[in-house]
Amino acid sequence: MKDKTIDYLLRATWIAVAKMYNEEASKKGSTMATGFALLNIDPEEGTPSTSLGPKMGMEATSLSRTLRSMEDKGLIVRKKNPEDGRSVLIQLTDFGKEMRIFSKQVVLKFDEAVHREINQEDLDTFSRVAQTIMDLINNKKIYKKQIPSK
Template sequence: MINKKEITLDYYIRTTWQNLFKMYNHIAAKYGLTQATGLVLLILHYDKPTLSGELAEAMGWEPTSLSRLLNSMEKKGLICRKNDPNDKRKVGIYLTDLGKEKKVIAKKVVKTLDDLIKAKLSPEEIDTFISVFHKINDEIENYKAENSI
């Protein structure tokens, strides 16, 4: 039997995220999406461009890692990219009409899964969960600041 005290907190965070990732991918596949494309759609603005660097930062990805996903999304007609007329180095990412439709679906998927999970938790458990994750994130941010990450 595994001693729970020997299992690290990151194990629980990682395995929970992996399970959520699988759930998102399973549901998103029904709509021709993936978890990653859904996340991009949710981050992109409806009515103005999002710069690729801003998108990468919001996703926690390196810009080069995002490139393949954006190429795929562009081929599927979910997004289009346009150079900034004032600064050719900047590329704005825009939702297409199809991308806007899929963004609505992605929001519903996230809300449905969130409601499913929250239905099994008391308000106190939800508050505790959020509080603990804030503490973990604060500690990570402190570490990053102290170590110039």
């Protein structure tokens, strides 16, 4: 693996994780995106739709499609936000709460399996490396915006 780029390792690993999650989700007629959304919606209070996209790192169109599918499957309902009449609260139905528990179990099972196989020191190093990569990207330290030349 010495000849593989960091980008390749990140992408290949994430693709494998996403495939695994989608296989598990499909057992309940769901998808990874739906499971991820379920985990990001407050099960008691609901979550404003405007904060859900940034929380999940999803574009508005993808989120809208996911929410529409979740609504069609009876996982969520949209209600007027009592604290802000301009926004909508996404709330889980009883079925949505049940599927949220399933999604959480899937994520925790993966987490436990990784913890069984990888020692804490290596996991801490992985966490620091991942955080550093995110900081490099978020602080635009890799590709700085360039002023177009005239």
